């Protein structure tokens with residue numbers, strides 16, 4: 001993809017549906033009784049992988065435009081799969097589904113693409129084993145392919161070693177089937193879409209401070225789910241409107257769950273002019289319209305419990321920080337090393353090619369802003385967030401930027417480049 005500089009973006013947009021919420025709607029819809037209708041579903045490759053996996057497990061799922069209809073068969077209504085479940089590039093799919101599959105009365109195998117095969121799985125394998133699951137994988141369960149032999153499970157008390165919504169959610173899905181309560185303690189709040197949606201389908205998860213208590217359920221009931229726009233996708237256009245002078249952009253219908261809104265906190269900390277309008281709740285999720293105007297950003301420090309609330313937005317924050325006055329320090333973000341690429345390494349190397357003054361650290365990066373970047377040849381490393389973040393950096397660079405392997409935007413935002421073009 002070739003991106004040329006732009007002096008402003010203006011207008012009103014909506015962004016595609018939230019990826020995390022779309023995955024969970026298919027999973028819960030499949031194990032609920034009756035029909036679940038989902039509007040605003042993200043038709044990105046990751047969520048389509050989740051649909052295909054549940055079809056392989058015998059769940060009829062229809063896809064029409066952005067509406068998905070799931071004919072749920074109840075908690076134990078999934079059928080033994082006739083083939084290995086292929087999660088493609090999606091960490092959320094493999095980790096969350098493992099929680100459900102651990103409790104079934106059949107065996108299953110899960111794998112995915114080259115990137116998924118390098119991502120850590122012991123983080124879910126270990127707690128699921130404690131719950132009684134028979135789950136194994138390559139190198140003793142460190143990596144997929146995973147093999148799961150469904151078993152009766154029991155609730156446990158577990159201190160999460162990393163603030164990961166995927167680990168928490170794998171356990172919460174398993175807890176629906178377990179004997180007794182499952183108690184999870186989080187080191188810092190991570191996205192709570194599973195908790196919200198399980199309760200919306202009739203489950204019982206309570207949350208007090210950093211403790212989450214989930215009780216087993218007898219049944220879940222199909223629901224109508226409206227998926228809001230993904231704040232992780234809105235993030236690219238928020239950043240673009242902030243760094244390009246004379247911009248004003250209204251992004252309508254975006255999920256602003258407080259466990260996901262770290263990017264707004266950080267940009268405001270950097271001096272951004274961002275307003276949340278028309279705040280409301282939709283299927284238990286906070287939603288708003290986001291109004292962004294160009295701003296003179298200054299550097300900031302980002303770390304601690306803010307990191308899980310903006311983990312997927314760090315690449316685009318890094319791109320914006322290149323155009324801020326002064327130094328931005330991002331720390332406590334080691335989790336970036338185990339995403340689709342090592343996002344600390346890949347963002348630092350590619351922004352450097354564009355002339356950024358940016359240094360990799362053990363747990364993040366340090367960016368000295370206000371250097372004007374130059375258009376360059378850069379690489380996405382097949383990581384959708386890296387491709388889109390580089391495109392945003394390119395909008396204010398001098399000259400043309402060529403992003404190699406940019407097709408990976410299909411994972412979470414298939415129309416990303418046509419959005420950019422329209423704006």
Ligand SMILES: O=C(O)C1=C[C@@H](OP(=O)(O)O)[C@@H](O)[C@H](O)C1
Pocket residue numbers: 019020021092163164165166167169191311312335
């Ligand atoms: O639960 C989810 O939907 C997600 C959780 C996060 O991963 P971790 O749980 O590994 O932090 C995030 O990076 C991913 O894009 C989606």
Ligand SMILES: C=C(OP(=O)(O)O)C(=O)O
Pocket residue numbers: 046089090091092093312339340385412
């Ligand atoms: C890390 C991501 O997703 P997943 O873990 O589901 O592959 C992402 O979308 O940035």
